[in-house]
Every structure is written in C-alpha cells, then in structure tokens.
Amino acid sequence: MRKGEKTKLHIIMKSAELFNQKGYVGTTMQDIIDATGLTKGGIYRNFANKDEIAIEAFQYAGGVLWSHFAQAMEGKETALDKILAMASVYSDTVHNPPIQGGCPFLNTAVESDHSFPVIRDHAVHAFEQMLAFIQGILMEGIMKKEFREDMNTESVGSFIFTAIEGGIMASRLMRDNKHVEYATRQIEALLLTYKN
Known part of the structure; x- marks a missing residue:
C-alpha cells in the first residue's frame, strides 16, 4: 500500500470511530484533524469535505x-x-462492540433520517444488503429442510435484524447486555417454531 493510500485509510478508520461515537453532525473537521494527527491540508488532500469522509467511513x-x-x-x-x-x-455491546460507539448502522440510520441526509441512501443500501443476507440464510435453511416452507423470509428476516438492532440500542442505553441476550433468545424461539 502506497503512503497516500495508507494516509487515506488512516483518516477513514479514525473518522469511522469518531462518527460512530459523536455522530456525523457532532464530529467536526477539527475532531478529525486531532484524531488523525494530520494537518488540515493532509485531510483535504485526500477528501474534498466531511461528507466524503463520512460516506467512506460508513462503508469502512x-x-x-x-x-x-x-x-x-x-x-x-x-x-x-x-x-x-x-x-x-x-x-457484549456495552463493553466490547465491534466498533467503538455501538452499531454504525443503527447510529447512522437514526442520524441520517433527520440531521445528515447525505448518508441516508448509504444506510438504506446497507439495510437492504443485511436483510437480503439474512433472508438468504433463511432460504438456505428452507432448501435444506431445516425450516418449513411456509416461512415468510422477508418478515422473519426483518424481525431478526430489527430485534438485534433494538437489543443493541436498549443494552447501550441501559449499559446492560441483557437486552441483546433477550433479543437473541426471542429470535431463537421464533426460528424454532419453523423447524421441520
């Protein structure tokens, strides 16, 4: 990886954590400069503006x-x-999330809905990708006769995804992982009702 590519990736990685913890609106260019240790020029040589950084950070x-x-x-x-x-x-979303600040999809979905519409299309695309992925797993389960054919994979997939996201939100709010655990157990209970 060339030096310029390393610098760009460094900006994206640091910004992803910042945006996930402080939000897109709450993160300033000065925050990004401070977190990366780069000059203003170093940032602007790689990105035209904060929106560009936000989109790449979300994808990262x-x-x-x-x-x-x-x-x-x-x-x-x-x-x-x-x-x-x-x-x-x-x-362990309270103490050890995959990315500091919680779930980037959840955080971005909430913020992009009203205060940062630039990234909304990316959040919508991410939702559709995740839902399609979960549906694919469920359809594979149907094809392998693990689940009954009467399962509505879109409905069940949506429930799975939104239950996990809701559990993450509640656990982070209450600083107690039990809400993710509750969501997971309810997902399991639902899927067991479709077992062949």
Missing part, C-alpha cells in the same frame, strides 16, 4: 461488521446457528 465500518459476522459464522452448519452467531457479534 460496514466492512468491519461484515468481517465480524463472517468470522462468527465460520464453521456453522445450520441456518439457526448462523443467525445466532451473527447476533453473538453484539453479545
């Missing part, structure tokens, strides 16, 4: 999450085990 954060999900699901054979492994990525 999504990549970090996908790598955590892939690692958690490695070696899991059943669809149920894969879904529960995904949920386990946030089992």
Whole structure:
C-alpha cells in the first residue's frame, strides 16, 4: 500500500470511530484533524469535505461488521446457528462492540433520517444488503429442510435484524447486555417454531 493510500485509510478508520461515537453532525473537521494527527491540508488532500469522509467511513465500518459476522459464522452448519452467531457479534455491546460507539448502522440510520441526509441512501443500501443476507440464510435453511416452507423470509428476516438492532440500542442505553441476550433468545424461539 502506497503512503497516500495508507494516509487515506488512516483518516477513514479514525473518522469511522469518531462518527460512530459523536455522530456525523457532532464530529467536526477539527475532531478529525486531532484524531488523525494530520494537518488540515493532509485531510483535504485526500477528501474534498466531511461528507466524503463520512460516506467512506460508513462503508469502512460496514466492512468491519461484515468481517465480524463472517468470522462468527465460520464453521456453522445450520441456518439457526448462523443467525445466532451473527447476533453473538453484539453479545457484549456495552463493553466490547465491534466498533467503538455501538452499531454504525443503527447510529447512522437514526442520524441520517433527520440531521445528515447525505448518508441516508448509504444506510438504506446497507439495510437492504443485511436483510437480503439474512433472508438468504433463511432460504438456505428452507432448501435444506431445516425450516418449513411456509416461512415468510422477508418478515422473519426483518424481525431478526430489527430485534438485534433494538437489543443493541436498549443494552447501550441501559449499559446492560441483557437486552441483546433477550433479543437473541426471542429470535431463537421464533426460528424454532419453523423447524421441520
């Protein structure tokens, strides 16, 4: 990796943590300068503005999450085990989230809805990708006769994703991981009702 590419990645990584902890509106260019240790010119040589940094930082954060999900699901054979492994990525969301500040998707979805619309399309795309991925796991479970064919994979997939996100929000708010655990157990209970 060339020096310029390393610098750009450094800005993206540091900014992803900042945006996830302080929000897009709450993070200033000075915060990014302070976190990266670069000059203003060093930042602007790589990005035209904060919006550009925010979009790349969100995409980077999504990549970090996908790598955590892939690692958690490695070696899991059943669809149920894969879904529960995904949920386990946030089992200690209070003290040890995959990215400091909580779930970047949840944080971005909330903020982009009203105060940072520039990134809303990216949040929508990330939601659609995650929902499609979960639906794919559920459809694989149906094809392998693990789940009954009458499962509405869009509805169940949406419930799984939103239950995990809601559990993350409640756990971080209350500083108690039990809410992620509750969500995970309810997801498991629902999926067991579809078992063949």
